């Protein structure tokens with residue numbers, strides 16, 4: 445399968461996910477804040493909610509290839525060079541613990557053990573080391589972003605997510621799946637950071653990058669410059685509030701269709717002069733301030749774009765539903781999205797824009813015979829329960845990293 449993503453909504457062909465595992469049960473009330481969770485979550489329910497999401501995707505798209513990132517990591521680590529590479533990068537980059545004395549022991553772990561050590565933070569083979577787990581692996585979106593045939597490998601801003609970046613870097617560097625696009629990989633170094641939730645691929649020539657709590661200006665400029673060298677014509681930089689609740693652009697802004705977006709009004713509609721356009725011209729980059737995101741998008745795309753309000757018109761509902769990822773929808777195809785069932789005001793708003801709201805459980809039951817046709821179903825939101833998942837502060841888009849989509 446071709447690794448290529450040139451839109452936010454084109455028919456989904458391949459996606460990387462991570463069904464929560466033992467790492468989430470290692471989060472304690474004392475470590476949860478440091479680990480970027482707003483509560484301790486119950487592994488079994490979180491897993492079942494995640495599996496329900498996957499079942500919705502499989503029912504809607506029987507051909508969809510869903511890859512679990514833990515399997516990719518383990519497969520990668522079958523290669524001894526990959527094990528040595530990850531061991532070295534853990535020693536160099538792990539900020540909360542000195543791993544240098546156990547570097548050789550880490551490199552000697554087998555693939556399963558090393559994957560478990562990196563994800564859960566400990567292994568019986570190295571009893572002297574106990575690191576914090578990586579419960580945010582569930583939010584695979586933030587590990588990397590494929591833009592056409594280029595992959596931007598994230599460099600996490602927060603210590604709690606650094607190991608995820610190192611694992612993804614190792615996968616991209618060694619896993620055979622990335623052989624074709626490895627030469628196009630963009631890595632961010634030094635103190636800069638960029639996370640996949642801030643990167644939205646609108647069209648094969650247009651990318652949005654959020655300047656957020658997680659993505660630094662120099663990190664995004666580094667990525668933007670290289671994306672432009674590799675064929676992207678325009679990058680829109682969107683300055684967003686540097687807040688926990690909106691830690692990435694995709695927590696306040698996602699595409700539900702090629703011409704429709706779900707947006708958190710205070711941070712998108714009510715903001716002015718928060719967008720800068722970068723366009724490459726004769727080897728240099730022309731920058732231009734745009735009055736707002738809607739203007740900038742419509743100008744770049746050459747067609748109207750409708751902004752659908754997360755939470756509807758009521759400011760409290762907007763805040764509540766942004767908090768529970770109402771604006772973090774994930775498109776399976778143009779106009780067909782999935783999202784947490786609890787964001788009822790957002791979905792009521794989407795109904796006004798012609799979307800049919802379908803509960804995931806009914807959807808899976810009704811179409812268990814494989815009869816769903818995504819190309820003729822019309823605009824639709826398929827919901828799934830995420831009461832445990834959303835307490836990690838991420839929704840459907842955060843939990844999915846597409847690696848292949850059809851062009852819109």
Ligand SMILES: NC(=O)NCCC[C@H](N)C(=O)O
Pocket residue numbers: 479480481580583585586605640641642691692694695836837838839841842
């Ligand atoms: N793209 C996203 O917005 N991902 C959600 C990340 C949530 C995670 N607990 C974090 O704070 O990094």
